[in-house]
Amino acid sequence: MELHIREGNEKEHEENYEEPLLVHEDEKLIKRALIDFKFKVEDAMHGNYLFGIPDTHPCHNQTTTEIEQLNEIKLWGVSLMPSKPHEGTDTLLLKFLKSKNYVVHEALEKLRKTLAWRKEFKADEILEENFGPEFQKVAYLNTVDKEGRPVFYHVYGDLKDKPMQYLKKMISEENSDKFLRWRVQQMEKCIKELNFEPGGADSLIQVIDWKDFQGPHTKELRSVYRKCWTLLEEHYPGIIHQYIIVNVPLRYYVSQSFSSRLITHKPSNKIIFARPGKVTETLLRFISPENLLIEYGGLKRINDSEFSSEHKVFELNLKAHASTHIEIRAPEVGVTIVWDVTVVGWNVTYKEEFIPEDEGSYQVLLQDKEKKGGERQCVRNSYYINEGGMISIFIHNHSNKCKKVFYRYKTKPTVPTYLLYKT
Structure with a gap:
């Protein structure tokens, strides 16, 4: 197989990542090729040569069961009989057609070889x-x-x-x-x-x-x-x-x-x-x-008890040698705020604080560290809110390139530990 590669950091539009077309995919040409392919597949199934050379001396005493078995050939759970199609039959057949540049006889040969290989390899039992x-x-x-x-x-x-x-x-x-x-x-x-x-x-x-x-x-x-x-x-x-x-x-x-x-x-x-x-x-x-x-470098953890893919993720663009603040305000007292933050490529100064609303209260430093370039693990932290205020996350970009910041957070009701011991 020829391997044609591209460096992952090329700046191209998202759609350019699609597999290149082997031919100009004119809809009429594709439709015509698919109709022809379906006809040939059904003909091969009726002629009992989808798995090999056509039978020049077909048995006239084939039982109804044997004929039905030929008509029930499936690939990946999808029926290949065009006259009794599965909703995915066209999609599956188009994959074989596209792989052979919509040349019908080559696609049929590829399908036959695949079915024969699966039978020999016992792929359906694997x-x-x-x-x-x-x-x-x-x-x-x-x-x-x-x-x-x-x-x-x-x-x-x-x-x-x-x-x-x-x-x-x-x-x-x-x-x-x-x-x-x-x-x-x-x-x-x-x-x-x-x-x-x-x-x-x-x-x-x-x-x-x-x-x-x-x-x-x-x-x-x-x-x-x-x-x-x-x-x-x-x-x-x-x-x-x-x-x-x-x-x-x-x-x-x-x-x-x-x-x-x-x-x-x-x-x-x-x-x-x-x-x-x-x-x-x-x-x-x-x-x-x-x-x-x-x-x-993402936010997903295996068997995560805090977040799922349904939680909203926020995105920030952090300019070169610039700083940003993420503010998570506490909606009420008696809850715990949990948050995830990741910076693509890191190489930043990262600091978390709790800043109370009451000017007479002390700020609480949660962490302050240098995150080196090349790190990928996201930061997860939490803080119990016992007075009004907010979580402030400060990030300074040390590099000369713009970076993306992704974060999410949630609040959950929490019973303080001292109350648990008290009861």
């Missing part, structure tokens, strides 16, 4: 397989992007603490097939979250984290992953809307950038590489801050 605990932390499905697409993470750096014998075993010829099956299983799990009906989220975002993914055997591991990518492109067309590979080592980024330019001059936005300093900025173009994990 969800029941258990591959052991070693890969549980490597991949997980978490949140959605701005368009409602599921976001699937692969965190390869979690393999760095594995003993060398484990890595050697994992990339061996014997176990590479097992790894490939595990990767297909992850894809099948993701597809369960998709909706092929019109207007539904019918593709996903794949975030691949290469942090700490370096060592004597990473070259072999990347070779295994490259095989996975090739398989996914061949048999899961249009399922992965975007690859975003983050924390890419500089050496690898430079080599891939150079080699891709030698291969082709055509633009491609399907794969984006982001170096460590551009991870948060890149991911925020696709994922809103409330849905981006805190380890990538």
Whole structure:
């Protein structure tokens, strides 16, 4: 598979991140190609050659059950019989058409190969397989992007603490097939979250984290992953809307950038590489801050008991070498204010205070620190309000670049600890 990459910090409009069109997508051309494709698919199903060479001597004694089974061929839970369509049939068939530049006979061949591969690979049964605990932390499905697409993470750096014998075993010829099956299983799990009906989220975002993914055997591991990518492109067309590979080592980024330019001059936005300093900025173009994990500079925490994606997130633009204040006023006494704050790229002075309304009361310094550039974890804090006042958050930008600040807050009724002990 050819990898055409783009640096994550290029300043382009959001719509430029869409997968480039292989042809000028004239609506009439697409509609005509889809009608032709549906006709050929149904003809192949009736002729019993969707999985292989046409049967030149069809059996005239085929039972009704056998005929019905041919007519009930499904892919990812979607019926492929155009005359008995599922609401997602057109969407699914269009994925195969688009992957082959709307050339109908090539799309049909790709569909046939995919169905044959799934039968041989037993892909429909793979969800029941258990591959052991070693890969549980490597991949997980978490949140959605701005368009409602599921976001699937692969965190390869979690393999760095594995003993060398484990890595050697994992990339061996014997176990590479097992790894490939595990990767297909992850894809099948993701597809369960998709909706092929019109207007539904019918593709996903794949975030691949290469942090700490370096060592004597990473070259072999990347070779295994490259095989996975090739398989996914061949048999899961249009399922992965975007690859975003983050924390890419500089050496690898430079080599891939150079080699891709030698291969082709055509633009491609399907794969984006982001170096460590551009991870948060890149991911925020696709994922809103409330849905981006805190380890990538967002506000989302796993199993968060305080906030959900439904809580409103506020955004501020902080100019170079400028300061800003965030003021959270206490609505009443006897509540606790909880807040999250994150600055893209940090490199700021950050201070939190409680400022009472009564001039005779003391201000309370909650924290005052220098947040270095490259940090990603958001700040979470809380304060019990026992008198009227407000939380004041001061941020000063030390860099010569404008930064984005995201924050959210809430209040919750709280019973003071001393009252609990008193009762």
